[in-house]
Amino acid sequence: xxxxxxxxxxxxxxxxxxxxxxxxxxxxxxxxxxxxxxxxxxxxxxxxxxxxxxxxxxxxxxxxxxxxxxxxxxxxxxxxxxxxxxx
Amino acid sequence: xxxxxxxxxxxxxxxxxxxxxxxxxxxxxxxxxxxxxxxxxxxxxxxxxxxxxxxxxxxxxxxxxxxxxxxxxxxxxxxxxxxxxxxxxxxxxxxxxxxxxxxxxxxxxxxxxxxxxxxxxxxxxxxxxxxxxxxxxxxxxxxxxxxxxxxxxxxxxxxxxxxxxxxxxxxxxxxxxxxxxxxxxxxxxxxxxxxxxxxxxxxxxxxxxxxxxxxxxxxxxxxxxxxxxxxxxxxxxxxxxxxxxxxxxxx
Numbered sequence: 266x267x268x269x270x271x272x273x274x275x276x277x278x279x280x281x282x283x284x285x286x287x288x289x290x291x292x293x294x295x296x297x298x299x300x301x302x303x304x305x306x307x308x309x310x311x312x313x314x315x316x317x318x319x320x321x322x323x324x325x326x327x328x329x330x331x332x333x334x335x336x337x338x339x340x341x342x343x344x345x346x347x348x349x350x351x352x
Numbered sequence: 353x354x355x356x357x358x359x360x361x362x363x364x365x366x367x368x369x370x371x372x373x374x375x376x377x378x379x380x381x382x383x384x385x386x387x388x389x390x391x392x393x394x395x396x397x398x399x400x401x402x403x404x405x406x407x408x409x410x411x412x413x414x415x416x417x418x419x420x421x422x423x424x425x426x427x428x429x430x431x432x433x434x435x436x437x438x439x440x441x442x443x444x445x446x447x448x449x450x451x452x453x454x455x456x457x458x459x460x461x462x463x464x465x466x467x468x469x470x471x472x473x474x475x476x477x478x479x480x481x482x483x484x485x486x487x488x489x490x491x492x493x494x495x496x497x498x499x500x501x502x503x504x505x506x507x508x509x510x511x512x513x514x515x516x517x518x519x520x521x522x523x524x525x526x527x528x529x530x531x532x533x534x535x536x537x538x539x540x541x542x543x544x545x546x547x548x549x550x551x552x553x554x555x556x557x558x559x560x561x562x563x564x565x566x567x568x569x570x571x572x573x574x575x576x577x578x579x580x581x582x583x584x585x586x587x588x589x590x591x592x593x594x595x596x597x598x599x600x601x602x603x
Contacts, residue, residue, distance in 0.1 A: 267399050267480055267504040267542050267572075269512070271445050293443030298399050298479070300435045303580040305541070305572050311439045319432040319440045 268306060271295040280312040280323035287321050290314045299326035308332035354415075361385030362414050369423060369462040372454020377427035379459055380407055382414035388468035391602035394459040394495075395422040396452070396477030396484040398573075401438030402426060405576060413476070416595055418602070419469050423459040425452050425484070446480070448516040449487055456488040460495060472496045472602040474530075476594070477503060479573060483521055489532070490524035497601035498528075499594050501535045502572055504542035507550050525554040531561035533597040535590045537570030537583075565593055 271293060278289045292312050299307035307326040314321040327335065346352050354360065364382035371377040380402070384390055393413045397406040402424040413420040425447060429440045441447060456475065463473045474497035477485030482503025489498040505512065508520035532555065536548045543551070548566065555562045567574065567586040574583040575590060 269446055271443060273443060295442050297442055300400055311443055319430045319436040322436050322439055324439060
């Protein structure tokens with residue numbers, strides 16, 4: 266680990282991993298070295314179910330700008346859903 | 353130096369070694385074939401894990417005549433692809449320093465026990481592995497040389513310390529037990545050049561034998577040929593310095 270910047274949260278939902286869908290238990294959000302994105306550091310989100318082992322993981326590695334846009338977009342979509350009486 | 357009329361062979365396999373806390377962990381090992389005696393290397397893998405680059409680095413050191421052992425510092429995180437295991441460790445905030453030091457010490461003791469080894473052992477690490485290698489060379493007696501490639505967080509502020517990382521590695525410098533070679537990119541943000549300078553000052557203060565090489569036009573991880581961080585000229589020169597340093601200190 267190089268930056269050691271990480272937060273863990275519990276989440277409810279499902280994720281699609283290499284063996285198909287599985288129940289999510291948490292998400293690990295870090296700003297550290299990515300495995301694939303061509304960046305020294307990335308905003309990494311691993312959606313995981315640790316009781317199923319390390320392979321139960323759905324991963325994304327985002328640039329800082331992409332991560333900030335994603336956060337704004339998620340909140341905007343939730344606001345629309347709320348305004349439409351769906352929440 | 354290899355000549356075209358030389359016999360060369362290599363054996364590579366996974367082995368089990370004693371690690372920290374009495375645990376047994378797996379390690380990747382490659383060694384030159386022949387009676388020896390050969391110097392040995394312990395490799396401390398980087399944050400992305402016990403991965404293909406480190407397996408290939410294990411071959412590379414063996415190819416240069418070193419019995420080379422790369423312990424799986426993430427063994428206790430479970431098993432899967434190296435990326436999945438490393439992602440779990442990343443999510444958990446890394447591994448405890450004490451555990452990494454114990455695992456690297458176990459690999460060193462294993463290397464010293466081999467009948468074809470010459471008894472001298474070096475340690476090499478990149479990224480978090482450079483930091484772990486430095487910790488091991490300070491905390492454990494028995495290493496004869498250390499190569500720290502861009503180890504981040506060797507210099508740590510008090511607010512970065514916690515149960516896993518209780519002491520800034522810089523504070524162990526007085527206990528460094530062997531010569532050190534440092535390889536750094538001047539465009540790196542972790543460690544930034546000012547922390548490399550701070551590290552060098554601490555080595556000078558304690559009269560340690562060191563060589564630091566700083567490369568312009570290179571950042572973090574510039575040996576990694578599978579990454580955009582790769583810098584060909586700097587990496588070629590860096591590897592030359594690594595092997596010259598090890599041949600001087602481990603022969």
